[in-house]
Amino acid sequence: MKKDKKTSLRIDPKGPTWPSKLEEIDAPPESLWLRGDEDALASSRFVAIVGSRSPTPYGLEQARLFAMSFAAAGVVVVSGLARGIDAAAHAGALDAGGETIAVLGSSVDRPWPRGEVATRVIEEGLLLSEHPLGTDPRPHHFPLRNRLISGLSDAVVVIEAAARSGSLITAHWAADQGRDVFALPGRVDQPMSRGTHKLIREGASLVEDPREVLAELYGAPSTEDPSGEALAEDPQEDDIIMARLSTEDLTVDELVAATGIEVRALLNRLVEGELSGLIARAPGGLYRRVRRRS
């Protein structure tokens, strides 16, 4: 049974639900306040996706694809609720039926920034903060907030970032905390590539595909279900999905009904189809088969 979304829960380092990864970091928080899907913290897989508040369409699309792929592999997507890349990551995780955690620079009863994604994360995800209730966002909260984004996560993926930006602070926290840092390259004539290219020069792993992150952190992910149920890859599923999409665009629910494929397996196939350019997402949550020019 879902809790009232307006209530918050305080947890402390000695408690049973305290995130074990926070025991490894310097300057751990004294307490955490939670609001929303508290079960998200029970997962064993967390990856942060962070980036610019002024991303390019390319960055937004990649943030969404990475988040969907992670969610389909049972990974909780951690981010900072900011506009742009953070919001696309939270929304992508929820779109794929996964879990997501927004770590705030204000208290959980005063989430910032407000907006559609914030509302959705309150409803479907988890807000998390070290600030006592009634705390407004302050500029100096955010650099320290970033240590919790990385501290809660197995790795940090930076999608797009300016040369000087909060995302680089998160990446540096991650490196200090011994977390893997992945950075997505982009066009050199885009200022939003400066930060990720800087990270790659400093030793971050260049990443092209979310499956590389999953393989690095958790081994081959697409055939493994973290819930313990085997998730066999069936090459026929692709054919079945593509055949259904050849006559009309369909939503995930319609595809589940039409194909009989289990929803998590279906999402995996859709994400892979998007990554390989065979499937595109159309307005209204519809999936569309991409026609190849002959």
Place this chain on the structure above:
Amino acid sequence: MKKDKKTSLRIDPKGPTWPSKLEEIDAPPESLWLRGDEDALASSRFVAIVGSRSPTPYGLEQARLFAMSFAAAGVVVVSGLARGIDAAAHAGALDAGGETIAVLGSSVDRPWPRGEVATRVIEEGLLLSEHPLGTDPRPHHFPLRNRLISGLSDAVVVIEAAARSGSLITAHWAADQGRDVFALPGRVDQPMSRGTHKLIREGASLVEDPREVLAELYGAPSTEDPSGEALAEDPQEDDIIMARLSTEDLTVDELVAATGIEVRALLNRLVEGELSGLIARAPGGLYRRVRRRS
């Protein structure tokens, strides 16, 4: 006085004009045939620019910008005459008034591929080959040809390349020969980024800007003229150029006449303007001031 472009010259390892850099490599050629601007070999600065025959517009633009920037710094641009990135590199070097060398997989009297750029390199640049006159291009010539592209050069810059491609062979020759390898990143959803990202993962330097290559190889290039004449950077020149371009688009020759700025300095300013997005090239060899959205 220019020589007849139809004649070729054979040089040998003991001769005075033999490229000294070829003395450093394994399996040096027994002879070289030259056709065109033989003086190009007298330079002390050579950088190879190579890449895909099926590039994106982004790759073509970057190849041109890198070549123009190198040429403006007195660097001879070495490449393989292929369509796509190679052709854009040769043309960019010549557009900027610089020198360029095309290393062939056929003999210099049978250059391949034919086309506008090949014709132009014969007229204004240097064709170079280890194959005796009368040799047609053969597939097995090109991987070995690539060892000369890197062998003649201080460094190799790979602009765009598929996951398996001749450009990667050139880069591997370069690494074996102790040459620096630079690779331009791009969008992860472009197959033409696969090869350059692979090189970066293998240890090539991620490069965003041709000035990084110049600085790495030759020290600060923009204030140094390899001919020995000091080329002072005058910040007022930018203002003068932008003022002239604010009323109309102009060619390089028109800008020289209108501003009184020396042509090499002007080209330097134009390349920098293009790199920073302040100036764009319009059809007809015109330069245009880019209006910022306010």
